[in-house]
Amino acid sequence: MTIAAREIHLKSRPTGVPGPENFEFTERVLPVPAEGQLLVRTLWMSVDPYMRGRMVDRPSYIEPFQVGQPLEGDAVSVVEQSRDDRFKPGDFVKHFYGWRERVVIDAATATKVDPAIAPLQAWLGPLGVPGLTAYAGLVHVAKLKEGDTVFVSAAAGAVGSMAVQIAKIKGARVIGSVGSDDKARWVRDELGADAVINYRTAGDLAKALAEAAPEGIDVYFDNVGGDHLDAALAVANRYARFAICGMIAQYNDETPPPGPRNLAALIVKRIAMQGYIILDYPDLTNETREMAGWLAEGRIKSRDTVVEGLENAPKAFIGLFSGDNTGKMLVRLAEG
Numbered sequence: 001m002t003i004a005a006r007e008i009h010l011k012s013r014p015t016g017v018p019g020p021e022n023f024e025f026t027e028r029v030l031p032v033p034a035e036g037q038l039l040v041r042t043l044w045m046s047v048d049p050y051m052r053g054r055m056v057d058r059p060s061y062i063e064p065f066q067v068g069q070p071l072e073g074d075a076v077s078v079v080e081q082s083r084d085d086r087f088k089p090g091d092f093v094k095h096f097y098g099w100r101e102r103v104v105i106d107a108a109t110a111t112k113v114d115p116a117i118a119p120l121q122a123w124l125g126p127l128g129v130p131g132l133t134a135y136a137g138l139v140h141v142a143k144l145k146e147g148d149t150v151f152v153s154a155a156a157g158a159v160g161s162m163a164v165q166i167a168k169i170k171g172a173r174v175i176g177s178v179g180s181d182d183k184a185r186w187v188r189d190e191l192g193a194d195a196v197i198n199y200r201t202a203g204d205l206a207k208a209l210a211e212a213a214p215e216g217i218d219v220y221f222d223n224v225g226g227d228h229l230d231a232a233l234a235v236a237n238r239y240a241r242f243a244i245c246g247m248i249a250q251y252n253d254e255t256p257p258p259g260p261r262n263l264a265a266l267i268v269k270r271i272a273m274q275g276y277i278i279l280d281y282p283d284l285t286n287e288t289r290e291m292a293g294w295l296a297e298g299r300i301k302s303r304d305t306v307v308e309g310l311e312n313a314p315k316a317f318i319g320l321f322s323g324d325n326t327g328k329m330l331v332r333l334a335e336g
């Protein structure tokens, strides 16, 4: 029996904020799985800001998407057919072939996920790239210490909401910045941030940050860049550490914006600023275990913004750039 599956391709490279016209729906007749392969059905897929970078044809840490080819990204699926002894139908797996209803993949590219440890979608959130990116950025890059004051931008997003909570668990004072009052309430009242700035209404961000951190910041966890990085440089303490995780404020710019005006603060304050990619940390087994423990104990709270159906995946992705999500933006393709 032949199986056809819908998938989403890159139709054209976006200029500025992506639109529905940049995506194309097609249907593919799937091959029968060969020895060592699996047929999997996607239940959950992740949309992530870094995918915007892959829509541009330029060298980076990961290959650009190709026009006319399917998009890629993390997904959780159920195995429907297996030609590999390690997997059987009904197993749940995580893989990198999202944006498709069903796909035939090499079993070597799939990792089993255990719904007894955490709900399936958590493997795309706290126990997936967002959670581990937050963990690695704070602990391994910024060398977070108990008593540090930490500033986290995009604090109500997938990575930011994890960074806020991990920093609190590790004994830091935490200030978040977010784009709405509802998000501010969630980050302060539910996630435990000590202060939250709504950057859309705060006016002068550096002034608002200085008020929220009267003794300065020791760590900046940057998800945004731009004016947030300026503000963090202005308010940083001597020997502050900046983990540069992302700069979403400029992902849709055609030309790079001017750099921070106050970069000389790096010298005056001996600030260490390091960019990193989660791929630099291939083995975070212990960190994943620790996160799973915190999740089970309720010390880490996770929230998802769920968009239903593959047909709405482009909308979910585009919504990341206007703050449509609180917590992790996910697309549910089928019930698990």
Ligand SMILES: NC(=O)c1ccc[n+]([C@@H]2O[C@H](COP(=O)([O-])OP(=O)(O)OC[C@H]3O[C@@H](n4cnc5c(N)ncnc54)[C@H](OP(=O)(O)O)[C@@H]3O)[C@@H](O)[C@H]2O)c1
Residues within 6 Å of the ligand: 048, 049, 050, 129, 130, 133, 154, 155, 156, 157, 158, 159, 160, 177, 178, 179, 180, 183, 223, 224, 244, 245, 246, 247, 248, 249, 250, 276, 277, 278, 279, 320, 321, 322, 323, 324, 325, 326, 327, 328, 329
């Ligand atoms: N280095 C790595 O390995 C790595 C891995 C994963 C993610 N990242 C980066 O981490 C950052 C967060 O990713 P995520 O997956 O957790 O996404 P996310 O924070 O869940 O979603 C993006 C959020 O960014 C905020 N935002 C969008 N445009 C903005 C702007 N112009 N200025 C300020 N805030 C803006 C929005 O929240 P508001 O409503 O609060 O504005 C939006 O909800 C991104 O920069 C991403 O590229 C890096």
